[in-house]
Amino acid sequence: MELAAYESRTSVNDIQLITRVVAGDAAAERELYETYVDRIYRLAFRLAGDDELARDFTQATFIRAFEKIGSFRGDSSLSTWLHSIGVSVALNGLRKTKRQRNREAPMEEGISIGASRIEAEPDLKERMARAIDGLAEKYRMVFVMHDVEGYTHEEISGALNIPIGTSKSHLFQARSKLRVALADFAPEWVS
């Protein structure tokens, strides 16, 4: 994932692309989609840990974006605007998922919803996943976006509609909680 490439393409093509999409240019819609779909999908997958949910969230994000793009005022970059939609869709969906899974917990307990987890020691991987899942939503969001997906605090601020300082604070809190949760692995980072 080349963030610089995204930023470059966005800054150059934002206005023209939006104008064409608003005018009903199907090719422009596809271009906008191709430009941002990977990042939206990856973030959705990171948050959901499930391919079907990630697809649902991504699709809903773009459908909503195409419907609302006429009201896009340009206060933020197109990327930020799209991500704010994506995060909103994902969070709403995850909250509903959580409620549903809580009801189904007895049957699904112990079944991992993650798809392909690679590298990392099995124990560390599992502990890390549980620790991140155990974070409060606001901390988890910032941590995943920043430390896992590489978003900047400016991007997180725009997508989550929070001040940059709040984003940094949430990240600090998230790391602190993870440090406690992963204390058993301290030699790994102390050495």
Added chain:
Amino acid sequence: MTEENFEKFVKESAQSYNAPPARVPRDEMWNAIQAQRAAGPRVVYGGGLRLSGVSPRRFHAKVWLGAAAAAMLLVATGVGIGRWTASTAPRAAGTQTIGAVIVPPPEKVAAVATPDAGLSSQQSAVQSTAAAVERSSTGDVRSGGQRVSNGSSLTNGGEGRVATIAGQDSRAPTSAYQLTTVRYLSEAEALLTSFRARNPADQQMDAQLGAWARQLLTNTRLLLDSPVGNDPHRRPLLEDLELVLVQIVQQSPGTAPQDRELIEKTLQQEHVLTRLRTAIPAGAQHGS
């Protein structure tokens, strides 16, 4: 240094957290988006939209369950409204009939309640008349200070007698008609009592009674044509009242005494006043 190490360690370790597949299903999602947009919007996940034509997702059961429940509720509400509307349609027509019921003006009652003759029987009758008219004009039926509701069962508090109005017969009219009928009967009772208590020599009184009877006659016909006319207990009384009212209307200052006797005879033979008072679900005319 430790902090930097931890940050590096966390970032590396967390890459395995919900790691997405290497290949993003771009085309599949694009096709699904196009299909959904073509099919029209549907609310999903509170903030997003989704459309039909997509492969079933785990949320679909919940969404469809909610939609089915909403549809069932809508249908049930529609059926309920339909039935309610059907059952109240005649009632609405009857409401117009209610507006046609004429309450005699107070001056007319006062005129009726001022007999020339000072007989005690006439005074008593006039008091009864005034009480009946008062009940009919207020619409409230009271007995001994106890309010008697206009429901399915009305109580004559003075005598403990219960007159069932509605609910016994499927043809029984609605409460609105019942209220109208009670008011009408009270007026009729007041008129007939005044008629019997009048001074035969008072031609002006006869004229006023005739005018009053004409108004009641109109209401009688309206009631006979309303659901009240289907009431097997009320219809004969209304028909007898119609006859008596016609006779009163037809009398004039020059009417022969025999004609007036005919009216009296009708009232007595058919026990019109007795039936009338029995039909009125209150004991005001009996005093309290």
